[in-house]
Amino acid sequence: MSIGLALIFGVMRVVNFAQGDFMMLGMYLTYWYAVSGAVDPLLGALLTIPPFFALGWLVHRGLLARVTGGGDPQRQMDAQLILTLGLSLVITNAVTMILTPTPRGIRTAYATEAFTLGPILLNQARSYAFVMALVLAAAVYALLTRTDVGRALRAAADDPEAATYQAIDVRAMHGLAFGAGIALVAAAGGLLATYYPIEPTVAVNFIVLMFVAVVLGGLGSIPGAFVGGLVIGLVQSLTLLVLPFQLQNTGVFVAFLLVLYLRPQGLFGRRLRAV
Secondary structure: OHHHHHHHHHHHOOOOOOHHHHHHHHHHHHHHHHHHHOOOHHHHHHHOHHHHHHHHHHHHHHOHHHHOOOOOHHHHHHHHHHHHHHHHHHHHHHHHHHHOOOOEOOOOOOOOOEEEEOOEEEEHHHHHHHHHHHHHHHHHHHHHHHOHHHHHHHHHHHOHHHHHHOOOOHHHHHHHHHHHHHHHHHHHHHHHOOOOOEOOOHHHHOHHHHHHHHHHHOOOOHHHHHHHHHHHHHHHHHHOOOOOHHHOOHHHHHHHHHHHHHOOOOOOOOOOOOO
């Protein structure tokens, strides 16, 4: 989930408060694929990528690009925050009105099955989701490091003005990054739908953890966002050994504050040196 958020921030320096709501929409689309077309949700999660990439590109072109075209950086940041927060509220309330707040779920044969590794039981749905998330993360990393498009994205992120001198369309790169970030979080939502209830307010349960994962890994770092997500999952599991379920995120925030104290730039972030 956090990789898409890291990609958007890394390239555009946009904090997208609506990221969790696009994840929720991805869950609903995967549910619709499963119910209306008998499509396995793991495949359905992948099928969310093209339409949500297009949706993300349109949101950037129609909304975000209008407040990121230059001027005072602080005013741009304020406008981006207000815009994405408003978009989040619109999406949540629209889905609640149209689809009702009733929780939904996808029934699969592997949702209640487990792999046995000695004394360890691994839920099959979560295991499949983890493997597919790993593949998607590797694909994004390869795209950014091994292709001309990826190099153009990184150039637009590092120095937009210099990238313009190299004939790179920075605004197009921003649209590509936002579309890809939305597509990734929608696919993550589809994978989550294989074992988690689907409802309009589900984003509230994950948006804070997304930001924590991104900051833990290092702002804008794709590998860092993935590792940050793994750290959160591990800490949550260990916390449940000593605390009740309602307090499972306590350990996450303690670890978050500890990392910020010891390594403010995050696990994979680069330390900025004064000149």
